[in-house]
Amino acid sequence: MGHVATPSTDRRAALSLFSRLRTAEGQQDPFPIYAELRSRGGVVPAPWGGLLVTDFDLCDRILRSANWLEPDARWREKQGPRTRWSAPSAREISRTLPALNPPEHTRVRRAAGSFDRGTIQQIGQTVEQIVEQLLGSFSDQLREGEADFAALVGEQLPIATIGDWLGLPRADWARLRELTHDQVFTQELLPNASQLARSDIAMAELRSYFIELVRERRRHLREDPVSRWITTWDAMEPDQDKADEAVYFLALFVLLAALETTATLLSTMTLQLVDHPDHWNLIAGRPDLIPAFVEETLRFDPPSHVISRVAAADCTLEGLDVGADDMVHLMIGAAHRDPAKHADPDRFDPHRKAAHLAFSGGIHYCLGAPLARLEAQTLLRQLVHRLPQLTLVRRPAMAPRVAFRRLLNLDLALA
Ligand code: HEM
Numbered sequence: 001m002g003h004v005a006t007p008s009t010d011r012r013a014a015l016s017l018f019s020r021l022r023t024a025e026g027q028q029d030p031f032p033i034y035a036e037l038r039s040r041g042g043v044v045p046a047p048w049g050g051l052l053v054t055d056f057d058l059c060d061r062i063l064r065s066a067n068w069l070e071p072d073a074r075w076r077e078k079q080g081p082r083t084r085w086s087a088p089s090a091r092e093i094s095r096t097l098p099a100l101n102p103p104e105h106t107r108v109r110r111a112a113g114s115f116d117r118g119t120i121q122q123i124g125q126t127v128e129q130i131v132e133q134l135l136g137s138f139s140d141q142l143r144e145g146e147a148d149f150a151a152l153v154g155e156q157l158p159i160a161t162i163g164d165w166l167g168l169p170r171a172d173w174a175r176l177r178e179l180t181h182d183q184v185f186t187q188e189l190l191p192n193a194s195q196l197a198r199s200d201i202a203m204a205e206l207r208s209y210f211i212e213l214v215r216e217r218r219r220h221l222r223e224d225p226v227s228r229w230i231t232t233w234d235a236m237e238p239d240q241d242k243a244d245e246a247v248y249f250l251a252l253f254v255l256l257a258a259l260e261t262t263a264t265l266l267s268t269m270t271l272q273l274v275d276h277p278d279h280w281n282l283i284a285g286r287p288d289l290i291p292a293f294v295e296e297t298l299r300f301d302p303p304s305h306v307i308s309r310v311a312a313a314d315c316t317l318e319g320l321d322v323g324a325d326d327m328v329h330l331m332i333g334a335a336h337r338d339p340a341k342h343a344d345p346d347r348f349d350p351h352r353k354a355a356h357l358a359f360s361g362g363i364h365y366c367l368g369a370p371l372a373r374l375e376a377q378t379l380l381r382q383l384v385h386r387l388p389q390l391t392l393v394r395r396p397a398m399a400p401r402v403a404f405r406r407l408l409n410l411d412l413a414l415a
Pocket residue numbers: 070097098099109162253254257258259261262265302303304307308357358359360361363364365366367368369371372
């Protein structure tokens with residue numbers, strides 16, 4: 001892959017940056033590494049082929065352009081049988097919404113529906129109650145000493161919200177969370193063989209779970225999203241097995257998309273709050289700044305730092321030749337700190353009007369963005385009103401990855 005000719009020193013430098021990024025230490029603070037990458041240019045060749053983009057406006061343009069596609073099933077097939085793209089988990093993901101291109105993407109996205117204002121209002125009441133309960137248990141734990149916010153709140157709110165919405169039994173929530181953590185490796189930037197194997201195992205269990213769920217809902221259709229998707233697909237697709245398969249892929253991906261990303265947003269946001277006591281006071285006194293605080297968190301440290309696309313045809317990008325099917329990695333974690341886009345980008349500023357690509361852009365713009373925002377804003381509002389100021393007990397440990405950020409703990413105590 002790749003027609004890009006580069007001096008081998010450039011590749012070696014980029015390789016060393018990425019080996020640092022893939023460690024827990026690199027994930028503690030990837031931003032100096034991104035700054036080094038950006039200093040080599042807004043577009044640089046990736047050591048493994050293709051290009052890395054750190055220029056914000058260019059990332060934005062690529063996401064909105066029809067000349068750049070998702071690496072779909074056809075593309076993955078072309079990469080050959082012994083690549084990461086041929087792993088069973090990668091093939092399964094290639095059938096879900098974010099791996100489809102038009103016209104199939106248009107059809108499947110339309111059938112998925114959206115979180116309109118009415119739906120969000122309805123879910124909002126449930127989210128208020130869930131946050132109340134979670135913060136209640138978290139406070140109880142704090143009275144005993146320190147408490148892990150990531151485990152007790154950050155990880156719980158997304159599964160309780162989406163689990164309730166999809167009508168998944170509460171007894172299954174913990175297992176689904178675990179499976180999602182394993183499954184994510186197939187969507188990582190550079191998964192190794194053992195990570196892919198974990199992903200494959202998790203994906204097989206998720207498949208059985210959701211296939212059975214769709215079968216059960218078809219037997220007893222009710223007022224829930226999975227039943228609605230069955231009715232929608234039955235009207236579009238005469239073959240019932242194909243309709244059920246389409247509903248399975250949608251339910252599966254909605255769960256996968258909703259859990260880790262939102263959990264990371266909730267914990268990162270809370271980390272910003274406890275790291276800066278002035279932020280806590282500011283938000284407690286100015287609840288009107290809550291939406292902006294959430295958006296600034298999404299800019300400052302988005303849950304996913306990389307989005308990838310492939311070229312639809314031969315082209316050039318900032319003077320570099322790109323062949324059809326070559327891949328570009330949009331390093332959005334780095335692009336969000338592009339000084340050409342944001343003044344003083346390394347400063348967390350809740351007053352900023354934070355343009356960001358955390359939810360992607362163009363036709364694949366995150367379907368669940370209103371839900372993620374609802375959860376984060378509700379949590380932030382209740383947190384500063386119900387709890388006294390909290391302090392960080394120790395720096396959180398980070399999962400050693402590149403694309404999907406994950407705080408393994410967020411240990412807090414009363415100030
Ligand atoms: C903070 C939380 C979240 C973040 C940062 C996030 C991020 C993203 C990103 C970056 C994409 C696009 C990937 C691409 O362009 O290739 C995406 C797509 C998607 N997200 Fe989210 N997401 C979040 C929460 C959610 C939630 C809560 C749901 C569901 C309820 C959800 C459902 C989806 C779906 C279905 C897509 C595929 C859209 C398409 O390809 O047309 N996401 N998300």
